[in-house]
Amino acid sequence: xxxxPGQTVGPFFHLGLPYEGDNELVPPGRxxxxxxxxxxxxGNGDGVPDAVIEVWQADPxxxxxxxxxxxxxxxxxFTGWGRAQTDPDGHYWFTTLEPPVFFAITVFAxxxxxxxxxxxxxxxGHLDTLLERLPPERRATLITTREQRGLRFDIRLQGxxxxxxxxxxxxxx
Amino acid sequence: xxxxxxxxxxxxxLRGSGGPQPRLDxxxxxxxxxxxxxxxxTLVDPEGVELWAPCFSSxxxxxxxxxxxxxxxxxxxxxxxxxxxxxxxxQGRPVRRQLVEIWQANASGRYWHQRDQHPxxxxxxxxxxxxxxxxxxxxxxxxxxxxGPYPWRNHLNAWRPAHIHFSLFGTDFTQRLVTQMYFPxxxxxxxxxxxxxxxxxxxxxxxxATYDHELTTPEYSxxxxxxxxxxxxxxxxxxxxxxx
Numbered sequence: 355x356x357x358x359p360g361q362t363v364g365p366f367f368h369l370g371l372p373y374e375g376d377n378e379l380v381p382p383g384r385x386x387x388x389x390x391x392x393x394x395x396x397g398n399g400d401g402v403p404d405a406v407i408e409v410w411q412a413d414p415x416x417x418x419x420x421x422x423x424x425x426x427x428x429x430x431x432f433t434g435w436g437r438a439q440t441d442p443d444g445h446y447w448f449t450t451l452e453p454p455v456f457f458a459i460t461v462f463a464x465x466x467x468x469x470x471x472x473x474x475x476x477x478x479g480h481l482d483t484l485l486e487r488l489p490p491e492r493r494a495t496l497i498t499t500r501e502q503r504g505l506r507f508d509i510r511l512q513g514x515x516x517x518x519x520x521x522x523x524x525x526x527x
Numbered sequence: 528x529x530x531x532x533x534x535x536x537x538x539x540x541l542r543g544s545g546g547p548q549p550r551l552d553x554x555x556x557x558x559x560x561x562x563x564x565x566x567x568x569t570l571v572d573p574e575g576v577e578l579w580a581p582c583f584s585s586x587x588x589x590x591x592x593x594x595x596x597x598x599x600x601x602x603x604x605x606x607x608x609x610x611x612x613x614x615x616x617x618q619g620r621p622v623r624r625q626l627v628e629i630w631q632a633n634a635s636g637r638y639w640h641q642r643d644q645h646p647x648x649x650x651x652x653x654x655x656x657x658x659x660x661x662x663x664x665x666x667x668x669x670x671x672x673x674x675g676p677y678p679w680r681n682h683l684n685a686w687r688p689a690h691i692h693f694s695l696f697g698t699d700f701t702q703r704l705v706t707q708m709y710f711p712x713x714x715x716x717x718x719x720x721x722x723x724x725x726x727x728x729x730x731x732x733x734x735x736a737t738y739d740h741e742l743t744t745p746e747y748s749x750x751x752x753x754x755x756x757x758x759x760x761x762x763x764x765x766x767x768x769x770x771x
Binding site: 356357358359360361362363364365366367368369370371396397398400402408410411412416418419420421422423424425426433434435453455456458460462463464465466467468469470471482483484487488511512513516517518519520521522523524525 | 547548549550551553556558559560561562563564565566568569570571572573574575576577579580581582583584585586587588617626628629630632638639640642643654655656657658692694700701703704705706707721722724725730731733734755756757758759761
């Protein structure tokens with residue numbers, strides 16, 4: 355095995371990762387903009403104030419963007435990628451567009467030795483191969499809740515309602 | 528507060544117990560106790576957007592962002608160094624034109640960060656964050672200064688070995704990696720529960736840069752090489768050729 359192992363982002367990632375507009379995949383005023391947001395919670399149910407969430411998604415038509423511009427956004431190009439840090443309550447938010455099926459999510463935090471992958475599904479009632487395999491209570495952790503202006507997705511790192519985290523073929527756990 | 532001896536005992540007990548990736552459940556790193564999943568990760572085939580990685584372009588990253596020594600008015604203190612290497616996927620193919628981000632402490636072991644209260648001096652000429660895009664051969668290169676080791680509060684007299692944080696993207700979403708690069712021969716390795724959360728020695732060694740005199744510039748800067756292998760790609764050649 356030669357794949358480089360991961361390490362925690364630690365407490366000082368604010369120095370290197372956040373940038374202006376990182377969590378605004380589209381400008382907040384845009385009529386079709388939604389908010390994808392939620393809290394990152396630890397095993398005590400407390401908010402994790404030093405986590406980073408990344409989102410990677412298709413556009414509303416299902417096309418996967420393959421254009422630059424996520425760091426210096428021009429307000430017009432939808433790049434499909436964004437990054438958000440949690441606030442002191444463990445809350446994160448993105449301004450984005452709604453994809454047809456799911457948002458691919460990556461979670462980093464101080465105290466988390468490696469990144470975690472998960473999916474935030476748009477609520478639809480349809481069960482794909484992953485959702486179908488999961489027992490209902492585990493499945494529910496991957497499905498966002500629809501709100502008036504967007505979707506809510508809480509991420510529980512541990513304990514009751516622990517989010518389903520994913521691994522992909524070829525990734526040794 | 529627990530001592531280094533307590534932590535070192537726990538580290539010794541867990542040595543070799545995990546695979547090539549860090550153990551998510553690694554109690555010697557105290558902050559991990561309430562922050563690691565307790566259920567097994569669910570194995571799934573990547574689908575749709577997961578088969579692709581975000582793109583970054585020259586619009587996103589200015590060339591001078593790869594030089595951490597020119598961001599302020601004066602020269603930073605410390606040992607000037609270059610770190611460079613290739614980013615490749617599990618099949619050895621270069622990861623081209625992709626984003627690499629780094630952040631690090633200054634030469635005294637202090638971060639430019641409000642939360643770092645280590646009473647070592649901040650350097651007004653060193654912030655400690657940089658970005659670049661890999662070139663067509665997958666090569667990244669940063670000019671910086673060598674970071675110092677620093678204390679933290681995991682246990683009494685806890686010190687982190689000198690390191691540079693690296694954030695990397697591959698050609699697939701599933702290759703996303705944030706890790707830390709270390710320097711060869713650091714006496715703090717055996718004592719550090721973050722480095723030791725990777726319990727396999729061979730895997731830990733993959734995070735070590737090597738000193739490379741060929742990269743050293745006369746009368747200017749020392750050179751370190753660190754090559755990075757990400758996971759394999761799940762895409763077939765056909766998918767790689769066309770847009771989704």
